[in-house]
Amino acid sequence: MRVAVVGGSGFVGRHLVRQLLEGGHAAVNVDLHPPPALLPGEATVVVDLLGPGEVEATARALGHVDGLVWLAARIRQRTGVDETAVDDLRLMVDAPLRMLRSLYPAPTSVVNMSSVQVYGRPTALPVGEDHPTEPFTAYGVAKLNAEDVLRIAGEQRGSRVASLRAAFIYGPGQHPDNVLPRFLRAVRRGEAPVVHGPGSDVRDDVYVADVARAVDLALMRRAHGVFNIASGRPHTLAEVARTVCALGPPGLVPRHDDATSAWVDRWFLADRARAAFGFEAQTAFADGVRATWEADDGR
Secondary structure, three states: OEEEEEOOOOHHHHHHHHHHHHOOOEEEEEEOOOOOOOOOOOEEEEOOOOOOOHHHHHHHHHOOOOEEEEOOOOOOOOOOOOOOHHHHHHHHHHHHHHHHHHOOOOOOEEEEEEEHHHHOOOOOOOEOOOOOOOOOOHHHHHHHHHHHHHHHHHHHHOOEEEEEEEOEEEOOOOOOOOHHHHHHHHHHOOOOOEEEOOOOOEEOEEEHHHHHHHHHHHHHOOOOEEEEEOOOOOEEHHHHHHHHHOOOOOOOOOEEEOOOOOOOOOOEOOHHHHHHHOOOOOOOHHHHHHHHHHHHHOO
16 A cells, blocks of 8 residues: 655654554655654655645645545644634645645545544543534644545545544654653653642543554555544543653652643543454553653663
8 A cells, every 4th residue: 555644754653654664555754844764665755735736746746645644733732713723724624635635546545633632621521422522722623624624525536534533642752842751851850740739630641653553554444434542541640640750760759739730631432443443552551651761761
């Protein structure tokens, strides 16, 4: 299978390109930035898809692809709609729509990386795919919009489109401002990670290699519809901090402050993905944290 991975130089993209190549598939990484290091067999197209006519030109250059994966996004958690929202919509909605409409022949399988941000504030836990979608961030709105337009375009072109609503993805290569990398840096310095309040915030963290495998499975089995990609095993922020402390000096424990957390408790069912294409998160949280620690230590 020949697969175009848009955003293949990013966090999930590097893991997915590796997964595809190791599975014997051809992977073309389409990204604004070249990857830090080419993987054996990886082809690249470095392009700004927001440039005039670049989506259509890139589609012509790609030629025949069996699969299209859209990972490219700007992850912002602003609750308002500001001057960045237009570019976000162009990158996460308009550009993938134009790419799908421009590829000839149409790819048989399309995977759109969506997000659990489409649900907004849960009315009940755990959250399944039938939960109401009421996003409270511009990012979540863009992701939900992309699900709808790609589904319609896919039906018109004969492509099966799977939108994967990924939970909170962690692992090697994660953005350093996220909570887990910040905790890891503190513990590596021998310092206690700081938890706001009691640390009772409920999270569903899914390991990046599991997410890459989910994309691979959805592509190969031509999945169609919306699917949660999550661990399905919730834990609290305090448990995250304790898991990280276990990697550091003996006796290290988290430090709690009096700051108020604005976190919205969330965890998710992944039964639909299991039934449709055999996805199940395989990485225990403690194992994923240790793998992230070891990967960072090797840099």
